Amino acid sequence: MKLKHGTFSKTLIAAAALMATLGVQADTLKIGIAGPVTGPVAQYGDMQKIGALMAIDRINAAGGVNGMTLEGVIYDDACDPKQAVAVANRIVNDDIRHVIGHLCSSSTEPASDIYEEEGVMMITAASTSPSITEKGYELIFRTIGLDSLQGTLAANHIQERIQPQRLAVIHDKQQYGEGLATRVRDILAAAGTETVMFEGVTPGDKDFSALIAKLKRNNVDFVYYGGYHPELGLILRQSREKGFDAPFMGPEGVVNSDLAAIAGEAMEGVLATAPKSFDQSPENAALVEAFRARNEDPSGPFVFPAYSAIQVLTEAMRATRETDPYALADYLRANCFDTTIGEIGFDQKGDLTEPTFEIYTLHADGSKTPVSK
Amino acid sequence: MSETTLYVLQQLINGLTIGSTYALIAIGYTMVYGIIGMINFAHGEVYMIGTYTAFITIIGLLTMGVGSLPIILLLALVTAVIISSTYGYAIERVAYRPLRGGPRLIPLITAIGMSIFLQNYIRLAQGSRDLAMPALISGGIQFGDPEVFEVSLSWMQLIIWGVTLVSMTALALFISRSRLGRACRACAQDLKMTNLLGIDTNRIIALTFVIGAALAAVAGVLLGLYYGTINPYIGFMAGLKAFTAAVLGGIGSIPGAMLGGLILGVTEAMTAAFFPSEYKDVVAFSLLVLILLFRPTGLLGKPDVEKV
Numbered sequence A: 001m002k003l004k005h006g007t008f009s010k011t012l013i014a015a016a017a018l019m020a021t022l023g024v025q026a027d028t029l030k031i032g033i034a035g036p037v038t039g040p041v042a043q044y045g046d047m048q049k050i051g052a053l054m055a056i057d058r059i060n061a062a063g064g065v066n067g068m069t070l071e072g073v074i075y076d077d078a079c080d081p082k083q084a085v086a087v088a089n090r091i092v093n094d095d096i097r098h099v100i101g102h103l104c105s106s107s108t109e110p111a112s113d114i115y116e117e118e119g120v121m122m123i124t125a126a127s128t129s130p131s132i133t134e135k136g137y138e139l140i141f142r143t144i145g146l147d148s149l150q151g152t153l154a155a156n157h158i159q160e161r162i163q164p165q166r167l168a169v170i171h172d173k174q175q176y177g178e179g180l181a182t183r184v185r186d187i188l189a190a191a192g193t194e195t196v197m198f199e200g201v202t203p204g205d206k207d208f209s210a211l212i213a214k215l216k217r218n219n220v221d222f223v224y225y226g227g228y229h230p231e232l233g234l235i236l237r238q239s240r241e242k243g244f245d246a247p248f249m250g251p252e253g254v255v256n257s258d259l260a261a262i263a264g265e266a267m268e269g270v271l272a273t274a275p276k277s278f279d280q281s282p283e284n285a286a287l288v289e290a291f292r293a294r295n296e297d298p299s300g301p302f303v304f305p306a307y308s309a310i311q312v313l314t315e316a317m318r319a320t321r322e323t324d325p326y327a328l329a330d331y332l333r334a335n336c337f338d339t340t341i342g343e344i345g346f347d348q349k350g351d352l353t354e355p356t357f358e359i360y361t362l363h364a365d366g367s368k369t370p371v372s373k
Numbered sequence B: 001m002s003e004t005t006l007y008v009l010q011q012l013i014n015g016l017t018i019g020s021t022y023a024l025i026a027i028g029y030t031m032v033y034g035i036i037g038m039i040n041f042a043h044g045e046v047y048m049i050g051t052y053t054a055f056i057t058i059i060g061l062l063t064m065g066v067g068s069l070p071i072i073l074l075l076a077l078v079t080a081v082i083i084s085s086t087y088g089y090a091i092e093r094v095a096y097r098p099l100r101g102g103p104r105l106i107p108l109i110t111a112i113g114m115s116i117f118l119q120n121y122i123r124l125a126q127g128s129r130d131l132a133m134p135a136l137i138s139g140g141i142q143f144g145d146p147e148v149f150e151v152s153l154s155w156m157q158l159i160i161w162g163v164t165l166v167s168m169t170a171l172a173l174f175i176s177r178s179r180l181g182r183a184c185r186a187c188a189q190d191l192k193m194t195n196l197l198g199i200d201t202n203r204i205i206a207l208t209f210v211i212g213a214a215l216a217a218v219a220g221v222l223l224g225l226y227y228g229t230i231n232p233y234i235g236f237m238a239g240l241k242a243f244t245a246a247v248l249g250g251i252g253s254i255p256g257a258m259l260g261g262l263i264l265g266v267t268e269a270m271t272a273a274f275f276p277s278e279y280k281d282v283v284a285f286s287l288l289v290l291i292l293l294f295r296p297t298g299l300l301g302k303p304d305v306e307k308v
Helices: A001-029 A042-061 A081-093 A105-119 A148-162 A175-191 A209-217 A229-241 A255-265 A281-294 A305-318 A325-334 B001-037 B043-063 B069-099 B105-126 B154-179 B181-189 B190-198 B201-227 B234-248 B254-272 B276-292
Strands: A029-035 A067-076 A099-102 A121-124 A138-141 A169-171 A197-198 A221-224 A247-252 A273-275 A335-340 A342-345 A355-363 A369-372 B139-144 B153-155
Touching: A029 A042, A029 A081, A029 A305, A042 A067, A042 A281, A042 A305, A067 A081, A081 A105, A099 A369, A105 A138, A105 A175, A121 A305, A121 A325, A138 B234, A148 A175, A148 A221, A148 A247, A148 A273, A148 A355, A175 A197, A175 A221, A175 B201, A197 A209, A197 B276, A209 A229, A209 B001, A209 B254, A209 B276, A221 A229, A229 A247, A229 A255, A229 B105, A255 A355, A281 A305, A281 B105, A305 A325, A305 A335, B001 B043, B001 B153, B001 B154, B001 B181, B001 B201, B001 B234, B001 B254, B043 B069, B043 B105, B043 B234, B069 B105, B069 B201, B139 B154, B153 B154, B153 B201, B154 B181, B154 B201, B154 B254, B181 B190, B190 B201, B190 B234, B234 B276, B254 B276
Parallel strands: A029 A067, A029 A099, A099 A121, A121 A138, A169 A197, A169 A221, A221 A247, A247 A273
Antiparallel strands: A273 A355, A335 A342, A355 A369, B139 B153
């Protein structure tokens, strides 16, 4: 008898708990935010996180979406493709149907396969590799321009404004960096500027003295670097020490304050293509204030794209009165959205119809100024 | 001098710099192997802890307003050596001594476990981002014809050579002249016999761990300042390279570790000089395979006599 009583009360408690969860689920909509929280590029994950969470908080403060409150759930993929797959599976298991992320292209690519298959909508605010949207996915979108366009922009700038005699293109052998570097080299070759040195470095390497000696020997007068800031920072710092002072240019993967910390004075004057500084545009002034009030830095390249990803997602939910990813995807493709990164629309592949990159000069104090056209 | 000569000279300078730090770390592998015949795979982590200690000391001194470069360098070296040696001693005491006498495979596995533990412990305590060392020492000497090719030898490279030379000489003198050094050599020859003769072999083994850790810490301070950034994962690659250097020179032999480090460093620099630089690790480790195939005892190693 005693045993039976125990089982019964346990069942009661379980039933009550189940009802409680169901009750919460009815008015909370969880949105996964997947990106590196740890690892060497965690600061980019922060940018995405603060942008997305700010949008969620502001939308909740304004009454939520279709009577639901949004909740951002953070997942850490450490920018590691293997962990990204694990994270994607966890998101699917946690019954989350909408994801902002992932961040690194090499993580986004394997993860997006899983999302597409399991009917989860993913909007990346940071992955710029063209191949991600090449597979004809239905549910994968991005609120950032493509690598290929960044490469084109950089190559045109080098061809028209820099006109180097002896150009070197260096990359980190990763999908993002090598893809960009190859594109820059090919466009320039077609335009008649030969690359005298095209070489990869090992990500995580610390010693670039041999590479720098080779750059010096080849009398290189301009370097395009495809990759991320930890290696470029060291290359710049060690170049300065070894008396190699040709100007450098990089993609948005190098644009963050850690580059300044690593490279110090050697960073002054480095050129970079990056999404437009949305924190500078007057329409976003109030939002920038809100970030500053929370002691967060709104100047990172992925903050506003992440914010806008939440904006378009909720906008589509409001208009369709649904949360079903397939209905939302149809709506996203068919309409234009007014967001913090300007008026945007999506093409069939899920890419932005009009991407938003600009060329900047980076400064040793970590700030950047647009290069005048 | 022709352009190629100057270029090769430049790469030789780069290679010797990196090679001397490999040699410093390799001593730790080779001494431990020489005495107890195990590979201490946590040694790379001790090096990494050395760089972190130096980083914290340097930042601490700079915030306290200490501006004198020699004092900063000296204190960074001293604290790094003390902390790393403590770790080296503790690792031996906690992870290896209780297992001594057991099958050889078991300490090897604890070593790998220790390495993973230390790496993640530093990652949790210090964060996993790259930390930038303040640029304390800049500039150097430029020579050669600026029209042809200008060779640069930075002060930092000279300091690395100098400190390595001093540490190696001190080690060689200690091993060949002091009583403890003689005990170390005796242990390497025959551990059981040395014990029978009344030498506390556990103390000597602990000492080799401490010496190895201290030299790794010196390498850590030097490389941290030379490269400019540190993160919790640097110990893995540095450890692997130094281990390669130790095997190349003949594991168990101290002069072999020094020679192996220099050869490995120069090989890497020359590979990067004349082939795409992404191949330098490929060549470095192919060298290891070749040496093991054709000279399994390494360049200066003695053939392993089966001890009865």
